[in-house]
Amino acid sequence: MFWRGVTVVDACVRRDGRGGSPTAVTDDDPTATDPDRRAVAAAAGTSHAAFLGAGRTPDGGWPVRFFTATGVLAGCGHGTVAAQAVRLTRTGLGELYDRQHTGGRTFDTVAIRRPAGIEVWFDQGLVALRDPAPDECTAIVAVLGLTADDPHPTDAPRIAAPGTPRVLVPVRDRAALFRVHPDLGRLTAVCRRYGVLGCFVYVPPVGDRPGAARMFAPAIGVDEDVANANSTGCLAAHLLDTTGAQTIAIEVEQGDTLGRPSSVLASARGGPAGITTRVGGLAVVCSGQE
Structure with a gap:
């Protein structure tokens, strides 16, 4: 399927704004299949793609799913950085404190506008x-x-x-x-x-x-x-x-x-x-x- 509205984000750039991991971010489509989602990263020329859900889960998290060209991921750190950067950009706010639901877990996130980009932090949980x-x-x-x-x-x-x-x-x-x-x-x-x-x-x-x-x-x-x-x-x-x-x-x-x-x-x-x-x-x- 043709996927509209894909944003490419360089996630985890150096302090001067160089480099980073190109990551595709887009709104999820409930009618899409997982093979459709796997194709987004390849079409965008990125290794990973993040799909933003339309509404919150019962525990208050925004659902985000991650795919590579070969399958779904239980979680993606730089993909989370990219996803939350896009969410902040859409709000027009200077800071966004929120919660994300990925891989069966809901966790805190924060995104803050900085001169060189958007700084994102998230709670990884227990390791x-x-x-x-x-x-x-x-x-x-x-x-x-x-x-x-x-x-x-x-x-x-x-x-x-x-x-x-x-x-x-x-x-x-x-x-x-x-x-x-x-x-x-x-x-x-x-x-x-x-x-x-x-x-x-x-x-x-x-x-x-x-x-x-x-x-x-x-x-x-x-x-x-x-x-x-x-x-x-x-x-x-x-x-x-x-x-x-x-x-x-x-x-x-x-x-x-x-x-x-x-x-x-x-x-x-x-x-x-x-x-x-x-x-x-x-x-x-x-x-x-x-």
């Missing part, structure tokens, strides 16, 4: 962490093409789940990160075998210097993501857990290898129920906004 089993770790690391010197000397792989699990793999430095060249076919098979979304390879932030990361998720049709906001929140939870801090705030640069420099912000806090996180980014609405 569960566990150490991978030896066979999981060996299988996943083996398909990334790392050399013997590339693994981080003090950090170790972790599986993090804000809902859908993904593997966090630390490397020594940015040179090692940029050398990563996974076998995408084997990575797809490994991710499906162990039930994980993909692999988030990262260099931890040090002091005031941002971290850096690359997300590979070929099993859901995204060979390499320009910006993966949910995985950045997972990384914040992991760093909080391993350092013993009470709270932590990080910035992680992504997208450089794809020519789309991006930046994601995240914070984590420990509580009685576990580690909760907030994730944010700056968005620029590029085209199609009515």
Whole structure:
């Protein structure tokens, strides 16, 4: 079907407004099929598409669904940044404090106009962490093409789940990160075998210097993501857990290898129920906004 009113948003741009992950945002059509929705991202030239529902859920959230060219996603961090940026633009307000319903969960969002774009934050909720089993770790690391010197000397792989699990793999430095060249076919098979979304390879932030990361998720049709906001929140939870801090705030640069420099912000806090996180980014609405 022909889909009207698609807006393209660069989500999670750098502080100067450059780069970001192009994301299609549009109003959902109740008569559309999921194959129709999957086709929107491809037609818009974006890896992901966000579909805004027409009315609130009983718990007060605006429904938003996310699709790639190959299927539906339970959640999408940079897609949430894009969706809430469009919603703020439509209101004409300077700030919008609201709630979004995605993947069976309703959570708080805030969007604020800034000189370089629209700053969006959302509550990611609880992030569960566990150490991978030896066979999981060996299988996943083996398909990334790392050399013997590339693994981080003090950090170790972790599986993090804000809902859908993904593997966090630390490397020594940015040179090692940029050398990563996974076998995408084997990575797809490994991710499906162990039930994980993909692999988030990262260099931890040090002091005031941002971290850096690359997300590979070929099993859901995204060979390499320009910006993966949910995985950045997972990384914040992991760093909080391993350092013993009470709270932590990080910035992680992504997208450089794809020519789309991006930046994601995240914070984590420990509580009685576990580690909760907030994730944010700056968005620029590029085209199609009515």
